[in-house]
Amino acid sequence: MKSDTNPTRRSFLRAGLAGGAAIAGGAGGAFAAGDPLITEIQDWNRYLGEGVDARPYGSPSQFEAHVVRKNVPWLTSDAVSSVNFTPLHELDGIVTPSGLCFERHHGGIAEIDPAQHRLMINGMVEKPLVFTMADLKRFPRENKLYFLECAANSGMEWRGAQLNGCQYTHGMIHCVMYTGVPLRTILEEAGVKPEGKWLLAEGADASAMTRSIPLEKAMEDCMVAFGMNGEALRPEQGYPIRLVVPGWEGNMWVKWLRRLEIGDEPWHQREETSKYTDLLPNGKARRFTYVMDVKSVITNPSPQAPITHGKGPLVISGLAWSGNGRINRVDVTTDGGRNWHTARIDGPALPKALHRFYYEFDWDGSELFLQSRAIDEDGFVQPTKDELRSVRGSNSIYHNNGIQTWYVNKDGGIENVEIS
Amino acid sequence: MKSDTNPTRRSFLRAGLAGGAAIAGGAGGAFAAGDPLITEIQDWNRYLGEGVDARPYGSPSQFEAHVVRKNVPWLTSDAVSSVNFTPLHELDGIVTPSGLCFERHHGGIAEIDPAQHRLMINGMVEKPLVFTMADLKRFPRENKLYFLECAANSGMEWRGAQLNGCQYTHGMIHCVMYTGVPLRTILEEAGVKPEGKWLLAEGADASAMTRSIPLEKAMEDCMVAFGMNGEALRPEQGYPIRLVVPGWEGNMWVKWLRRLEIGDEPWHQREETSKYTDLLPNGKARRFTYVMDVKSVITNPSPQAPITHGKGPLVISGLAWSGNGRINRVDVTTDGGRNWHTARIDGPALPKALHRFYYEFDWDGSELFLQSRAIDEDGFVQPTKDELRSVRGSNSIYHNNGIQTWYVNKDGGIENVEIS
Numbered sequence: 001m002k003s004d005t006n007p008t009r010r011s012f013l014r015a016g017l018a019g020g021a022a023i024a025g026g027a028g029g030a031f032a033a034g035d036p037l038i039t040e041i042q043d044w045n046r047y048l049g050e051g052v053d054a055r056p057y058g059s060p061s062q063f064e065a066h067v068v069r070k071n072v073p074w075l076t077s078d079a080v081s082s083v084n085f086t087p088l089h090e091l092d093g094i095v096t097p098s099g100l101c102f103e104r105h106h107g108g109i110a111e112i113d114p115a116q117h118r119l120m121i122n123g124m125v126e127k128p129l130v131f132t133m134a135d136l137k138r139f140p141r142e143n144k145l146y147f148l149e150c151a152a153n154s155g156m157e158w159r160g161a162q163l164n165g166c167q168y169t170h171g172m173i174h175c176v177m178y179t180g181v182p183l184r185t186i187l188e189e190a191g192v193k194p195e196g197k198w199l200l201a202e203g204a205d206a207s208a209m210t211r212s213i214p215l216e217k218a219m220e221d222c223m224v225a226f227g228m229n230g231e232a233l234r235p236e237q238g239y240p241i242r243l244v245v246p247g248w249e250g251n252m253w254v255k256w257l258r259r260l261e262i263g264d265e266p267w268h269q270r271e272e273t274s275k276y277t278d279l280l281p282n283g284k285a286r287r288f289t290y291v292m293d294v295k296s297v298i299t300n301p302s303p304q305a306p307i308t309h310g311k312g313p314l315v316i317s318g319l320a321w322s323g324n325g326r327i328n329r330v331d332v333t334t335d336g337g338r339n340w341h342t343a344r345i346d347g348p349a350l351p352k353a354l355h356r357f358y359y360e361f362d363w364d365g366s367e368l369f370l371q372s373r374a375i376d377e378d379g380f381v382q383p384t385k386d387e388l389r390s391v392r393g394s395n396s397i398y399h400n401n402g403i404q405t406w407y408v409n410k411d412g413g414i415e416n417v418e419i420s
Numbered sequence: 421m422k423s424d425t426n427p428t429r430r431s432f433l434r435a436g437l438a439g440g441a442a443i444a445g446g447a448g449g450a451f452a453a454g455d456p457l458i459t460e461i462q463d464w465n466r467y468l469g470e471g472v473d474a475r476p477y478g479s480p481s482q483f484e485a486h487v488v489r490k491n492v493p494w495l496t497s498d499a500v501s502s503v504n505f506t507p508l509h510e511l512d513g514i515v516t517p518s519g520l521c522f523e524r525h526h527g528g529i530a531e532i533d534p535a536q537h538r539l540m541i542n543g544m545v546e547k548p549l550v551f552t553m554a555d556l557k558r559f560p561r562e563n564k565l566y567f568l569e570c571a572a573n574s575g576m577e578w579r580g581a582q583l584n585g586c587q588y589t590h591g592m593i594h595c596v597m598y599t600g601v602p603l604r605t606i607l608e609e610a611g612v613k614p615e616g617k618w619l620l621a622e623g624a625d626a627s628a629m630t631r632s633i634p635l636e637k638a639m640e641d642c643m644v645a646f647g648m649n650g651e652a653l654r655p656e657q658g659y660p661i662r663l664v665v666p667g668w669e670g671n672m673w674v675k676w677l678r679r680l681e682i683g684d685e686p687w688h689q690r691e692e693t694s695k696y697t698d699l700l701p702n703g704k705a706r707r708f709t710y711v712m713d714v715k716s717v718i719t720n721p722s723p724q725a726p727i728t729h730g731k732g733p734l735v736i737s738g739l740a741w742s743g744n745g746r747i748n749r750v751d752v753t754t755d756g757g758r759n760w761h762t763a764r765i766d767g768p769a770l771p772k773a774l775h776r777f778y779y780e781f782d783w784d785g786s787e788l789f790l791q792s793r794a795i796d797e798d799g800f801v802q803p804t805k806d807e808l809r810s811v812r813g814s815n816s817i818y819h820n821n822g823i824q825t826w827y828v829n830k831d832g833g834i835e836n837v838e839i840s
Contacts, residue, residue: 048527048626049528049625050500050528050529050531051498051499051502052500052503052523052524053493053502056490057479058655060654060655061653067477068476069472071473079471079473080471080472084472084473093649093650095649097651098517099475100478100650104472108469108470110465111464111481112462113462114483134728138733138735141735142766143512204465205464205465205469206465227513229649230512230515230516231480231487234481239483313558315560315561347564348768348770360560
């Protein structure tokens with residue numbers, strides 16, 4: 001047996017047991033008599049459970065019923081033009097379960113019959129085309145893991161610490177494996193005319209969502225996706241097809257996609273003029289702020305997931321991402337930025353996808369100010385909220401990628417705060 | 421705009437349109453009047469859909485209700501000791517949705533309250549331990565994508581082509597992202613004594629499943645997993661914890677894990693003697709055939725997913741995997757092995773995980789005999805079924821990794837066949 005040289009592991013040994021209870025005289029193979037933790041034989045060990053015919057499509061345990069998307073009723077006037085939030089504090093790894101991906105829609109969820117659905121390509125093309133779903137599945141396809149973040153994620157934080165929990169401050173993000181056809185393949189089938197420089201994507205829902213996208217991006221890495229996490233797209237994510245615009249704001253990822261028009265200039269639709277632009281202190285607005293900048297958040301512990309086990313080994317866990325590509329490094333501080341420690345990035349580090357980081361820490365029971373700070377492969381460093389406000393004021397709703405602070409009290413309770 | 425140099429793409433152009441219908445005079449931005457494909461405004465474009473409060477935990481579209489796990493009632497005498505199968509022909513990419521992961525259990529699904537569940541480490545250890553779920557979550561954790569294949573997957577095929585569909589011939593496999601603690605970490609916390617060479621893993625379900633695992637494997641890459649695809653394990657996959665034994669037969673991945681005992685020799689439990697051993701022609705049985713050998717299958721088209729669009733561009737898609745590590749190459753034949761073509765492996769190629777392959781092909785409408793053949797990074801080549809039988813006879817149930825053949829008739833209908 002090899003000896004262990006992992007420094008994280010050593011810190012465990014220094015701190016003693018991670019919480020496991022020692023069994024007196026437990027060696028031998030039988031359950032140790034008298035230990036209340038283990039002598040109970042539970043019903044699930046005595047009685048047969050459900051058979052394989054019970055759940056043709058499975059669902060989570062009844063004991064996970066609290067792990068759900070949540071909306072904030074007072075945020076919007078109606079649930080059909082609103083948002084619910086991914087419970088990031090209950091999740092791990094980098095894949096978001098499809099049933100827990102945040103949803104934002106502007107006219108409710110279109111429930112589309114795929115046999116009736118069509119995708120039309122028109123405008124400045126050699127050959128306008130209409131595709132059925134079956135047509136689209138005859139093109140070479142690809143599978144890519146990408147994060148999707150709403151431009152308004154953390155938008156309340158422009159005005160200071162507000163909602164208490166990373167589900168609400170950062171939960172307008174998810175990351176799934178998309179299956180689909182590169183948009184470039186479809187556009188080349190229609191043949192874009194030389195004067196074509198922009199693309200209009202239009203949804204088939206009641207809001208007929210429309211966004212303008214530069215042709216260069218469309219040809220680079222966009223997809224027309226029909227699958228997520230191995231199966232068909234979910235209705236609230238655009239079933240049967242959505243546009244995937246890697247690294248760019250979620251509103252551009254038009255769901256229930258029914259039309260792609262090629263033009264020579266942007267259309268200036270509602271969602272790229274009065275909305276999804278950032279009002280600056282001088283009264284001007286930033287236009288076409290597409291890229292979601294480098295960002296991170298500690299998901300555990302956090303206000304909805306306080307520390308309940310007292311002092312000793314604590315796993316600090318979080319997510320980092322950048323619309324520019326991969327994350328190179330994540331730093332974690334427990335003292336509000338006086339000292340920073342390099343976190344461990346776990347799992348495949350894929351461009352424009354969520355990255356999971358961990359920082360294993362030995363908590364001494366004192367107050368903490370937890371923060372994380374991500375740095376992407378282009379060298380961009382996640383700013384503080386004050387740094388952001390010094391440039392962009394606090395009128396904005398969108399593109400807040402500032403460093404988040406969680407205050408941990410001596411009992412392990414946690415609050416969303418700001419420190420200067 | 422760059423010109424396209426992808427050979428797959430060129431074959432599309434040679435074959436003409438992939439199925440898209442041309443619109444007469446379609447340029448201009450409005451739907452082309454008179455084309456029945458697109459002039460219909462559907463209800464989902466006219467009426468508001470469900471709001472964000474409708475589905476706290478989402479589910480697939482009503483139009484995907486046919487995409488489910490299926491059992492074969494005559495295979496077993498009771499559904500509580502049985503199997504249902506992953507609908508591989510309906511899936512894409514390499515992540516299996518949690519709700520569609522095949523399940524095999526021997527005493528029904530244990531519905532465990534995680535607050536009551538304990539994991540005990542005993543036997544030849546310095547310090548026997550009992551962990552709560554909260555304890556386990558204080559150790560450093562990792563996230564890994566691994567396939568899990570039942571040793572009996574394709575077991576019916578030993579006696580010739582049987583069930584008609586890859587869901588039934590190959591559907592005892594899934595591939596998810598696990599979150600958990602390396603088993604090594606937990607064993608080192610207890611301290612394995614020098615004489616400890618084997619591990620017994622025991623489940624808390626009504627069958628109290630037990631399997632012996634060499635300590636070397638336990639220390640190499642096994643995990644005690646509490647998460648799958650970002651969320652908690654599903655009940656039928658061992659909630660709240662299961663053992664992950666990468667690349668090895670699924671039965672060893674003990675679900676509802678409650679005990680790990682260290683010993684100096686294997687235990688020879690029922691599931692590693694009378695079951696999960698392979699009877700050879702000479703009457704002897706192979707013992708401890710742990711590794712799932714290199715294997716692949718074409719998932720589309722296949723008997724449950726025939727070709728319905730006639731001649732022209734056709735995406736042939738499938739899965740390949742090896743318990744030894746990565747897949748290096750997949751070959752596809754359309755003429756029963758006379759000519760082999762290298763398939764395109766898509767997406768991250770991760771060790772002991774599913775790999776997705778595609779072969780884009782221009783179907784001329786003639787009969788086909790489709791096969792795929794995988795080669796892993798150790799150089800192992802997937803054998804034919806006849807090659808397997810020449811060594812191991814046809815008494816076996818387990819470890820059939822032979823090449824699968826689908827016969828395609830001129831109408832696109834498909835059958836499971838064998839050719840010599």
